Amino acid sequence: MTQKLDKTGVSRRNVLKGGAAVAGTAIGSGAITGFPTIWAQNIKDVTLRQFGTGVSNLNEVAQKVKEDLGFTLEMTALDSDAVTQRAATQPDSFDIADIEYWICKKVWPTGNLQAMDVSKIKNYDKIVGIFKSGKLTPESDIAQGTAPHTVGFVESPGSKTFADEETGWMTLIPTIYNADTLGIRPDLIGRPIESWTELLNPEFKGKASILDISSIGIMDAAMVCEAMGEIQYGDKGNMTREEIDKTMAIFTEAKKNGQFRAFWKTFDESVNLMSSGEVVIQSMWSPAITAVKSRGIPCVYQPLKEGYRSWGGGIGLSKSLSGLELDAAYEYINWYLEGWVGGFLMRQGYYSAVPETSKEYMSENEWGYWFEGKEATDAITNPFGDVMAKAGETRDGGSFYDRMGAVACWNAVMDENQYMVRKWNEFIAA
Amino acid sequence: MTDQTHLMPNAHAKSNAQTSRPTRSRAPFSLDRLPGAVTGWLLSLPLALVLAFFLVLPIIMIVIVSFWGATEFSIYPAFQFDNYEFLLTSPVTYQVFLNTIKYAVITWAITLVIGFTVAYFLAFHVRSLTWQIVLFLLCTIPFWTSNIIRMISWIPFLGRNGIANSALISMGVIDEPLEWLLFSDFSVILAFVHLYTLFMVVPIFNTMMRIDKSLIEAAYDNGATGFQTLTNVIIPLTKPGIMIGSIFVVTLVMGDFITVRFMSGSQKANVGRLISNDIALLQYPSAAATAVILLVTVLIVISVLLRFVDIRKEL
Numbered sequence: 001m002t003q004k005l006d007k008t009g010v011s012r013r014n015v016l017k018g019g020a021a022v023a024g025t026a027i028g029s030g031a032i033t034g035f036p037t038i039w040a041q042n043i044k045d046v047t048l049r050q051f052g053t054g055v056s057n058l059n060e061v062a063q064k065v066k067e068d069l070g071f072t073l074e075m076t077a078l079d080s081d082a083v084t085q086r087a088a089t090q091p092d093s094f095d096i097a098d099i100e101y102w103i104c105k106k107v108w109p110t111g112n113l114q115a116m117d118v119s120k121i122k123n124y125d126k127i128v129g130i131f132k133s134g135k136l137t138p139e140s141d142i143a144q145g146t147a148p149h150t151v152g153f154v155e156s157p158g159s160k161t162f163a164d165e166e167t168g169w170m171t172l173i174p175t176i177y178n179a180d181t182l183g184i185r186p187d188l189i190g191r192p193i194e195s196w197t198e199l200l201n202p203e204f205k206g207k208a209s210i211l212d213i214s215s216i217g218i219m220d221a222a223m224v225c226e227a228m229g230e231i232q233y234g235d236k237g238n239m240t241r242e243e244i245d246k247t248m249a250i251f252t253e254a255k256k257n258g259q260f261r262a263f264w265k266t267f268d269e270s271v272n273l274m275s276s277g278e279v280v281i282q283s284m285w286s287p288a289i290t291a292v293k294s295r296g297i298p299c300v301y302q303p304l305k306e307g308y309r310s311w312g313g314g315i316g317l318s319k320s321l322s323g324l325e326l327d328a329a330y331e332y333i334n335w336y337l338e339g340w341v342g343g344f345l346m347r348q349g350y351y352s353a354v355p356e357t358s359k360e361y362m363s364e365n366e367w368g369y370w371f372e373g374k375e376a377t378d379a380i381t382n383p384f385g386d387v388m389a390k391a392g393e394t395r396d397g398g399s400f401y402d403r404m405g406a407v408a409c410w411n412a413v414m415d416e417n418q419y420m421v422r423k424w425n426e427f428i429a430a
Numbered sequence: 431m432t433d434q435t436h437l438m439p440n441a442h443a444k445s446n447a448q449t450s451r452p453t454r455s456r457a458p459f460s461l462d463r464l465p466g467a468v469t470g471w472l473l474s475l476p477l478a479l480v481l482a483f484f485l486v487l488p489i490i491m492i493v494i495v496s497f498w499g500a501t502e503f504s505i506y507p508a509f510q511f512d513n514y515e516f517l518l519t520s521p522v523t524y525q526v527f528l529n530t531i532k533y534a535v536i537t538w539a540i541t542l543v544i545g546f547t548v549a550y551f552l553a554f555h556v557r558s559l560t561w562q563i564v565l566f567l568l569c570t571i572p573f574w575t576s577n578i579i580r581m582i583s584w585i586p587f588l589g590r591n592g593i594a595n596s597a598l599i600s601m602g603v604i605d606e607p608l609e610w611l612l613f614s615d616f617s618v619i620l621a622f623v624h625l626y627t628l629f630m631v632v633p634i635f636n637t638m639m640r641i642d643k644s645l646i647e648a649a650y651d652n653g654a655t656g657f658q659t660l661t662n663v664i665i666p667l668t669k670p671g672i673m674i675g676s677i678f679v680v681t682l683v684m685g686d687f688i689t690v691r692f693m694s695g696s697q698k699a700n701v702g703r704l705i706s707n708d709i710a711l712l713q714y715p716s717a718a719a720t721a722v723i724l725l726v727t728v729l730i731v732i733s734v735l736l737r738f739v740d741i742r743k744e745l
Contacts, residue, residue: 081710088504088712110504206609212696214711255697262613262695273695277591278612421711426522428707429529429699 044070046328051076052098097316101148102411113316115169123337131174145237145410172314174353179308183284196227209282212263214424220283237412303397307408373399496718513719530700534683537622545630553638588612613695621693630675637671
């Protein structure tokens, strides 16, 4: 039917919308299995609009999608606040949202995203435990904050509240995650750094920085305050008003004493602060460390004894996706977990949700260095050809299990989020 | 300002109407058949509509939304004073408004002195018109790049290991790098002055060029010193230009947020940053309320400025 209409010159979108009712019911009833082959000729006309934070919105991925799957993926990269805003307010402006789990907690209740049927995700069983039960290994503890599994499932497709355990309906398909810590300039510090407390150490007065994205910055601040022994948190990812007040009081005092050189909001700012030597210790993201190093400036992603602050992102589908485009989106997700993207991301220092499939797309040396924490046997380059490590070096923090096993808390949205945001604004204005 | 723009097409229309008068009897429909007042209104209608649609309506929307409520991820219509209550009872608001006004006043004072001096030099010391034009164009060259680039280029210059500090150290003026050069009030105001001085130069230069030179000769003939001529003749006659420049600079500085964010390393806040933070966190009603208060503040400042000079009369 659709093909006939195509020939008469009706626009593709109209066709898709027209067919959506039929297709939607077919998909809903799970009778879709036979369809992709019938529609295979049409799929090359599909364009999916994806938006998300810069980390995984890579043109290389879009190119590879075109090659492997035939359809077009349009990417838009925004900062986390803008991503949240768009997902919450403009559901028709995207087909695929590449968002973080804490953003999902904020955005899911708007009903702008649709739950995904895990039975259509081929590699679902291989997805790392963090995203399903919350446990990396059966023995691990669950970290504080908005742990991905707590917002990863809903009871039924239309549900706006999260399920406590694995159901057949996933909110986001995990794609990329990492464990964050402080970045330091070992050459300018000249001694070992072991604890989060060092961020407020007067020794680094005027040479420290923290990121000015409230929901992430507050977590770094909490890691510091807890490490200093000043505050015992019930849950760093869900603070009470008193805990927020105390945390911000400590940081406001430090700010007034001139502890911070600047606050940063974008990736590039953090790189510039570090490489120019304005700052010697600051909250930082893994690829920013790489960017500093690639300029020939020593920079270490310092593992700290209190553990990491972790984040994870995933792909969510817009509620308005249906029919052929929804099908294409599922194909895209399955392709995402098949390993090529995983390898591509892991060679930049992130982790894939299904590491074992990525192994096939990495050399033994790369797998050893990035995942197993082994010494590099040869130079390690990232997918863009930059040298990330020389032979004999090991990754800061060690293996996947060492790093992800030491996560103390996840990026989070708190119940007292609005109060926290106001307090954070006061801190910035203080 | 708005009123003036209204007047302009009106004035044009009248002169057009006069030149086309001979054809009046033949034209099947002519504006001249209508009473003058109606013609005036009709001719100003397109502009009035454009302004109503793109200026007045959005402002009304902002005022309306400022009474709405917001949740984490959505806004809902309501009529509540929560946003204003929070804003007006928070000490941070006053601190931030004070800071905004501080930036505006200091930047205004510095740009005024520099702008007046530059304009004075161009208008009265440079004798030939060609050179006046050449030098004036020279002033505008930095404006060929984006203002964000002009601003950010200060960062490597003023940084701890930047050009300014290394130059001072190698000259032996200082031993330790000066920390306050970057990410401070100093760097913010420096960037403001750099960005906005031209907005002061242009209108002042413009009014100075229109001063009748014979007035200055008359002052000289009557025995006025150079300084007396400046204070009694030139400054009073340049007032409209100074006022227009001041309005530009004050409104630009008070509405800015990006300069403050970059040049203070996010450490300082002004009202614009409060608004942008609110927008980033989807708190549109709260952002709208802040915007309304900022708008009111700026309008008060401008009406005070206009008290000093009747710009419409002077132009």
